[in-house]
Amino acid sequence: MALLVVGTVAFDTIETPYGKADRVIGGAATYISLAASYFTDPVRIVSVIGDDFPEETLADRRTRGIDLEGLQVRQGAKSFFWSGRYHNDLNTRDTLTTDLNVLADFDPVLPAAYQEADYVMLGNLTPAVQTRVLDQLTRPPRLIAMDTMNYWMEHSLGELLDVIARVDLLTVNDEEARQLTGEYSLVRAAGRILSMGPHYLVIKKGEHGALLFMKEKNSEELHIFYAPAMPLLDVFDPTGAGDTFAGGMMGYLAHSGDLGFENMKRALIYGSAMASFCVEKFSVARLLDLDADQILARIAQFRKLVHIEG
Amino acid sequence: MALLVVGTVAFDTIETPYGKADRVIGGAATYISLAASYFTDPVRIVSVIGDDFPEETLADRRTRGIDLEGLQVRQGAKSFFWSGRYHNDLNTRDTLTTDLNVLADFDPVLPAAYQEADYVMLGNLTPAVQTRVLDQLTRPPRLIAMDTMNYWMEHSLGELLDVIARVDLLTVNDEEARQLTGEYSLVRAAGRILSMGPHYLVIKKGEHGALLFMKEKNSEELHIFYAPAMPLLDVFDPTGAGDTFAGGMMGYLAHSGDLGFENMKRALIYGSAMASFCVEKFSVARLLDLDADQILARIAQFRKLVHIEG
Numbered sequence: 141m142a143l144l145v146v147g148t149v150a151f152d153t154i155e156t157p158y159g160k161a162d163r164v165i166g167g168a169a170t171y172i173s174l175a176a177s178y179f180t181d182p183v184r185i186v187s188v189i190g191d192d193f194p195e196e197t198l199a200d201r202r203t204r205g206i207d208l209e210g211l212q213v214r215q216g217a218k219s220f221f222w223s224g225r226y227h228n229d230l231n232t233r234d235t236l237t238t239d240l241n242v243l244a245d246f247d248p249v250l251p252a253a254y255q256e257a258d259y260v261m262l263g264n265l266t267p268a269v270q271t272r273v274l275d276q277l278t279r280p281p282r283l284i285a286m287d288t289m290n291y292w293m294e295h296s297l298g299e300l301l302d303v304i305a306r307v308d309l310l311t312v313n314d315e316e317a318r319q320l321t322g323e324y325s326l327v328r329a330a331g332r333i334l335s336m337g338p339h340y341l342v343i344k345k346g347e348h349g350a351l352l353f354m355k356e357k358n359s360e361e362l363h364i365f366y367a368p369a370m371p372l373l374d375v376f377d378p379t380g381a382g383d384t385f386a387g388g389m390m391g392y393l394a395h396s397g398d399l400g401f402e403n404m405k406r407a408l409i410y411g412s413a414m415a416s417f418c419v420e421k422f423s424v425a426r427l428l429d430l431d432a433d434q435i436l437a438r439i440a441q442f443r444k445l446v447h448i449e450g
Numbered sequence: 451m452a453l454l455v456v457g458t459v460a461f462d463t464i465e466t467p468y469g470k471a472d473r474v475i476g477g478a479a480t481y482i483s484l485a486a487s488y489f490t491d492p493v494r495i496v497s498v499i500g501d502d503f504p505e506e507t508l509a510d511r512r513t514r515g516i517d518l519e520g521l522q523v524r525q526g527a528k529s530f531f532w533s534g535r536y537h538n539d540l541n542t543r544d545t546l547t548t549d550l551n552v553l554a555d556f557d558p559v560l561p562a563a564y565q566e567a568d569y570v571m572l573g574n575l576t577p578a579v580q581t582r583v584l585d586q587l588t589r590p591p592r593l594i595a596m597d598t599m600n601y602w603m604e605h606s607l608g609e610l611l612d613v614i615a616r617v618d619l620l621t622v623n624d625e626e627a628r629q630l631t632g633e634y635s636l637v638r639a640a641g642r643i644l645s646m647g648p649h650y651l652v653i654k655k656g657e658h659g660a661l662l663f664m665k666e667k668n669s670e671e672l673h674i675f676y677a678p679a680m681p682l683l684d685v686f687d688p689t690g691a692g693d694t695f696a697g698g699m700m701g702y703l704a705h706s707g708d709l710g711f712e713n714m715k716r717a718l719i720y721g722s723a724m725a726s727f728c729v730e731k732f733s734v735a736r737l738l739d740l741d742a743d744q745i746l747a748r749i750a751q752f753r754k755l756v757h758i759e760g
Contacts, residue, residue, distance in 0.1 A: 324539060325683060328684075366755045368676040368678060371637045372635065373637045402758065448715045448753070
């Protein structure tokens with residue numbers, strides 16, 4: 141099934157203790173769509189770039205079943221640019237530059253084919269832009285997921301809560317879950333967030349894995365699933381890992397069409413596996429050369445990681 | 451089977467955001483032995499207290515199958531006292547007071563019945579004291595486990611490495627594993643530690659669970675198991691959670707007698723379950739009133755937390 145992806149397409153300059161990558165391809169929609177493209181087809185991107193974006197990159201995406209009809213190209217303007225430097229622990233980073241460029245006045249326009257999307261992934265963006273996308277859908281999707289970040293909690297909380305109320309699944313990291321709710325306990329935070337609208341909540345904990353929460357309608361019982369992260373020999377570049385996780389998860393869901401709790405758990409493992417590949421090389425490099433056997437072998441490793449005989 | 455436990459028996463004064471507990475019973479050997487006592491019998495303690503320790507606490511321990519013959523009672527001296535204040539996140543704490551008292555010149559003496567122990571848990575203590583205990587064993591135990599902390603890495607590294615070389619299983623937290631090896635990657639750190647002597651390594655990650663590592667003899671392959679921690683509605687007091695984890699793990703192993711990797715995984719789940727109880731009340735309160743049904747129900751919850759159908 142088709143997956144609609146909204147988010148940034150960008151240039152990133154990344155410094156980690158392992159090296160530096162200068163003006164490489166990045167952005168949430170890039171990571172999400174590449175990860176999802178291994179599982180479902182088409183993946184439809186809504187985003188904006190300048191005239192500085194390499195045509196061969198766009199051509200590569202089309203060969204992967206990624207539909208770029210909703211990708212606006214602004215002549216005479218520059219693509220979004222972000223640069224950051226990771227600390228030695230790779231868990232924290234400083235943002236060095238954020239040049240919004242074409243993103244500053246981005247107004248998403250959904251082509252006709254996009255308006256009946258069954259699966260929608262709203263990457264981290266201004267809540268108003270996420271809302272504009274939802275407003276253009278002509279029928280209710282089977283699943284709307286969204287990602288967001290602390291910046292919008294501080295600067296656009298009202299608009300953010302309006303979008304959250306309209307989605308089925310929210311992904312945030314542990315600190316964002318705490319900030320959004322004022323609850324330190326992730327179980328309490330999850331309970332609050334699930335009362336804001338979403339049916340599912342995924343709390344991303346980076347190298348510690350991810351938690352899936354679901355509350356049944358008309359029940360107080362909270363279902364919890366813990367998807368571990370794979371302990372890796374080396375992490376070269378964590379950029380995009382959370383988006384890759386979301387892309388793998390949504391791509392698997394759009395492919396399988398099963399939104400039950402058991403299948404959501406599987407989707408988290410697919411997302412975790414894709415994220416574990418993402419961090420093995422700089423930028424999107426590792427997401428460009430995977431094959432199905434490698435992905436299935438990694439999924440098997442994830443299941444073995446927590447498996448006990450008998 | 452008998453489990454020999456070496457460690458502190460202490461008074462703790464604990465402040466958390468949920469309240470304060472004044473001069474309550476604590477110490478590594480206390481938490482380890484209480485947790486282990488639910489699974490195996492006898493649990494034999496080697497430790498030291500002053501004449502200020504309540505007789506009813508000692509009587510309670512004896513009713514639980516805890517052998518106190520190796521617990522030295524020093525007349526006219528005070529028991530070890532520790533006080534600390536947890537920060538709001540409960541993951542970090544400040545030590546306010548450490549009064550070694552009787553611990554300052556503790557010389558462990560193993561009664562005859564203790565010297566043929568099959569299972570040994572060396573709680574966090576001066577490496578020289580841990581060594582003195584091992585030197586008094588008259589035959590090789592089936593399993594020697596030890597816990598330690600960053601303080602000994604900074605102040606007694608040589609003696610610490612000597613003990614580590616003699617044990618089968620080491621437990622440390624993630625920061626300690628990094629400090630001991632200079633490796634940020636826990637997989638690399640584990641590889642280094644397993645070349646120092648132990649056959650098994652458990653890296654404790656607090657609210658993020660624990661990792662079990664094992665390297666086969668004459669093989670480079672590293673086996674990894676991820677035991678998640680249970681997301682809890684509230685954590686009241688994290689004091690002793692790591693020791694309770696070790697006690698549950700070692701008690702289960704001493705009971706089952708199976709030291710294969712599959713059973714070590716089960717042991718980590720037993721340890722995690724006991725730790726999840728420990729933090730629900732101040733001090734050891736929750737460890738005093740458990741029953742088998744509650745423990746088995748919690749174990750089932752842990753297995754469900756990561757379980758996927760099919």
